[in-house]
Amino acid sequence: MAESLFQTKDQYNCSVCLELMKDPATIPCGHSYCMSCIKAYWEQDEFSRPRCPQCRHEFHTKPALNKNTMLAEILEKLRNTTLQGSPAQPGEVVCDLCTDIKLRAVRSCLECRASYCETHLQPHYDIPALKKHKLVVATEIQTCPRHDKLLEAFCRTDNMCICLSCVMDEHKGHDTVSSAAERDEKQATLEANKCTFVTKRKKREKELHELREATEAHAQSAQQSVEDTELAFTSLVSFLEKNCSEVIEKIRAQEESYLDQSADLQEQLELEIAMLMGQEDVIDKFLQTEDNVYFLQNFKNMPSASGAEESPSRTLQPVVSFSAVSHMVYEFKEKLEIFWKQKVNNVGEILMSSCPEEVPPQVQQFT
Structure with missing residues (x-):
């Protein structure tokens, strides 16, 4: 059961915040999101009608949002089953504190300059001193290769990220601002x-x-x-x-x-x-x-x-213009009928002049 949940965990992520959905709400097109995420997305989208972030289906009015209780139960079971995290895959950020099996990191701390799985991240939620640390989505934290410090500044002169020591060193006098x-x-x-x-x-x-x-x-x-x-x-x-x-x-x-x-x-x-x-x-x-x-x-x-x-x-x-074509056709029809009647009369006159005494019955019908 746990193996199958690990394999399908990503499909339960909200496509807005990229995290496991919280208070999942399903909109009419069938896609589901965190209740707060889809509300915030619609509030920020000022240029069009409310639409689905994934399939782009537009709605005339904002659909009523209700919690999907069945999906919420599945997500709760998934959280309980994967509390210890899942093994990191190639290319994923790993937890710096895991020893035996390196689990996938879920958050990185810019203060500690380390990445943590769900279990090792818990102290940052429980310990008051650690609660003040800046947490971001798990990423490889880059530091200054010269001073081994965070890249907290940006040099506009050289168009590159630098640390605070660089500001006072080789980038002194440059146009620098915070990252x-x-x-x-x-x-x-x-x-x-x-x-x-x-x-x-x-x-x-x-x-x-x-x-x-x-x-x-x-x-x-x-x-x-x-x-x-x-x-x-x-x-x-x-x-x-x-x-x-x-x-x-x-x-x-x-x-x-x-x-x-x-x-x-x-x-x-x-x-x-x-x-x-x-x-x-x-x-x-x-x-x-x-x-x-x-x-x-x-x-x-x-x-x-x-x-x-x-x-x-x-x-x-x-x-x-097809209407002009239709008009031309009707005009042609009328002219052709007139022309045909004239020719029939001419033929009748010719026949009668050639045989004035005896007019064949088939010619008489045209006179």
């Missing part, structure tokens, strides 16, 4: 970039919606034009049916050409929207890190709105 202050400034830049990506994505989503509506209307217009054409040509003699098929074929060809262009444009917009959403997700996950050093060192790898080239708005206009 936290530099992180705040760069975080503000990232948040501004995210707002830009959100605005661009919404613009593309609007264009995609308008394009789909235009495509549907265009298809309906094409279908109506086909029906009008068929109705007009069926009233003519049989030899005009071939002309009717030719007109329909041209309409279908134009419609297919438009739909092909529309499909390509929709695919481009969907790809661009997916890319923008991916950049949002990267920034969202990166903003959740608590390690200032990791944040600052990896900031340059984040997507930048200033580097994203603005794509022009894409619209697709039909090259022909």
